[in-house]
Amino acid sequence: MIQPKQWPWLGLIASLSLLTGCFDRSSSTAEQQKAQQSESSQRIKLAMLLPPRSALNPLSDDAFKLSRWSTAETLVKLDQQANLLPSLATSWEQLNATEWRFEIRPEVIFHDNTPLTSQAVVNALNVAISASPKPRILDGVELSVQADGEHAIIIRTQVRDPLLPQRLSSPQLSILSLNAYGENGVISPVKAGTGPFVLTALHGTSSATLERFDDYWGEKAQAPGIDVSFVPDGMARAAALRTGSADIVEAIPVSQAPLVDQNLVHEVPMPHTNTLYLNTRRGVMSDPAMRAAVRQALNREQLVNNVYEQRADIAKGLLGPAVAWAEQWRQPVNYPVQAAQPKGQTITLATFTDRTELPEVAIYLAQQLTDAGFNVKQDVREYSQIESDALAGKFDAFILSRATVLDSGDPVAYLYSDFSCEGSFNIAQLCDPNIDQALKEAAQLTGVERQKAIIAAENAILASDAAIPMLHERVIQGEAAHVRGALRDPRERELIDNHTYIARDEAL
Template sequence: MRSAHLHRCSVLTVVVTVLALFAACGRGPGTDGGTPVPDGELRIAPQFSPRSGYAIDTDDPYILTQLGVTEALTSATADGQVRPALAESWTQVDPLTWRFVLRAGVTFHDGTPLTPAAVVTALGHVAGVAAPPRALRGLGLTVVEDGANSVQVATTHPDPILPLRMSSPNAVILAASAYTGGAPSVIGTGTGPMRLTAVEGAQRASLERFDGYWGGRPALARVTTTFVTDPAARALALRAGDVDIAQGLPESSLLEFSAGSGFDEQTVAAPRTVLLLLNQSAAPFSDPRIRQAVARAVDRTALAEQALAGSAIPASELFGPAVAWGAHEPPPAPDIEGAKALLVQAGHGPDNPLPVRLWTYQNRPELPTLATAVQAMLREVGIDAEIRIGEYGTQEPEVLAGRYDMFLLSRSYLTDVPDAGATLRSDYACDGSYNLNHYCSPAFDSLVARLDTATDAGTRQDVFRAAARMLVDDVVGVPLVHSQENGVSRNVVGYTLDPMAKQLVTSQLAVTG
């Protein structure tokens, strides 16, 4: 683990750098209350920064939809209800084909109209990349024009939730000019209320109002986004009045932004779980006894109620109370003696502690805190965990390749579409693209395969519950806590925290004087 001195210096450097960035574009502290300012400017410090140059086939498009830059054919609620967006309606033509009727009067930021040809180009591109994004992978997706105002989207096998998949941020529709060469350009090619005008790497993005937005003229004239990975720096910038909205703040900071402080602090339960991943592809966690020892050693209630000061919910399995199919029962109590006995069986007694590496990242403020608490719990049973806190972007390739021991990860299981099938396949199927545990069970794959034909929501939820139970029985990592999302604003009208983390800037959002 890095020394405390080095960690403090690193954070201080980040804070100083970030404040310099904010000072270049900030307007200083504002006054609380007031009426919306015509043509106002909103300044945001989001929780995550772009890691892939806003490439449409990565996770970066989630930032674009949150900032109101891009839109897809459909949108969706957290409970999995699909809603019109750039498509005003859809029907199933046959078991493999769906027809989407496009909304009239939609204009791209470059002034060109939304046409079937534009949809064919956009979806054809993202479906044709070497590694399609999770929401669209394995579908064999093809798109063709169908008259003057519609397209047909087909798959190689029946997909009962295709309209829901079309709400994914990876399925956004860009203007034809975005595809003139190389990777698609998202500057000036979206359809949302805000037009992206400039980006400065992973540090800042500038947006302007799009007067031709089909949903009505936006209230904001400009949005400035400064990406800050350090949560302490985000809180400091908000406190100083250098930003209007800061997201993902540490629990210690939220106390000063509570009622009566002049800030609007919002916290919502989210379909997100902090998981302690265990690499099953190599020793020591290829041994199920050692995985079970870890599961018995961890006190999940203490993590939620003490380490995180009650800001999270202890987890008993992958899904939590934020969704209808999540478990509501308390987690199992820790079994210290049982954990020690399992380790002895695996060859690690009191005189032979098991050394492991525990990695995590600081983008989410709760993760380093949880890592330290888990380290202490594991030490009590004879597991010596060395903590390394780094950047997620540099850690992910190592974890995907199986070159790690333990990894503390915060995962939204409805990230791609509000249906857990996508996460179950990508994270736990034998050929899953995001199978960080390196778990493979033909029985699990067979269970999840039932989702290929299940159209009824209740039937799908039954599969989700059964899959979660199987993951617990096989000790596929250890679900620790279910997270809650938070955001704090000042002098902002119309800000509502989205538990799915897909929407922030809307045409109604405004700042006050």
């Protein structure tokens, strides 16, 4: 079996089929080659950080790839200020405390040429609701969906949920055609979305191919297609930008940024917090006094200066400067437990290689904790190989670069999934009824009162030392000089849309 190349765009087709008929075949072949070369040069070459973890199953974090490629769409979307905008739903209204009605956009067709109907929307949402585990955005939420005619749905929540429309903006609740959902829970987004680009092929964890969807309900894409390569190695991603092998590059490592033309690199302030999760359920870190010892041992400034070369901000809480309102409501944390003396206790510190800086962070943290009296072992692997062990609580400490408003544009969903008793991403294994109650109270509020309640919940989480925020990242995105309209999205939901294109012939 021939394996797909890592960079499928590096060569043009070597030969073309001979044309038959009563005309100049050589002339036609030359014209065809010229047209094909022109279109090939206009395709967007994209180098991405993480390979798919679940064959692009939209219920997983792979959903954010589908949204960044503009192939799968949700009922609503968020603007830069996290305000709701129409997408596959044209309007919505709250009927009462627990019921919402959404009007579905008419005359939309999926990439498999089937129509978007209320039945398709209900099916997609019901699959997500009944999934095990559920998408993080649905943690702690009980809801039901039913069709209301051909182009409307009604969603009912068990309790009042002011965040419901924002939840529906999560890429993990993308609407795919009925044909995308197979047996045994298999979901394939290939030729199943509604966006301006149709996903035509996924080549394992190596690459993916997308073509322009000419029947898109909105403005047709300017680029003829996207050629995606998954390049976990940070040096290789930076090299791809320098050599022109890629037009757009995700997450150039801090160490590589100075080696790239500075006109091609763009810092995007992200709601990413580099956090040390401590195992509260078993092992050395189940002792609150040991967790306090870890907190006191950390030198955040050393990490920001030495690892991130000052392209990051020292963390004051779980929510960083990208959540603009957080700092004004934050209060000093009253830590209830005094730090213990480690006296040689052995702990396992784990992280993953996919984000280039994290293994180096682990080296510095291991030294800091060793200096404090711990005996530190390290476990560093690719994320796809380590996530299940982290979620199962097999490590004493785990370093994670965590997006704090990725799922809904609101921190409640992140805090619930990571720190509640029923959270699906609870690496710290934390279960505190007081924290759960604080999160439930925050979820019921709106406006300034909601913000204050979120910060109160953050304060309670910090007081447990289950998660120690270290720094807030700025992601470095690479764009070749001929790229136009690439999106620099702090929430990492969007990257290429129908207005992104390659302008090789334009004056730079």
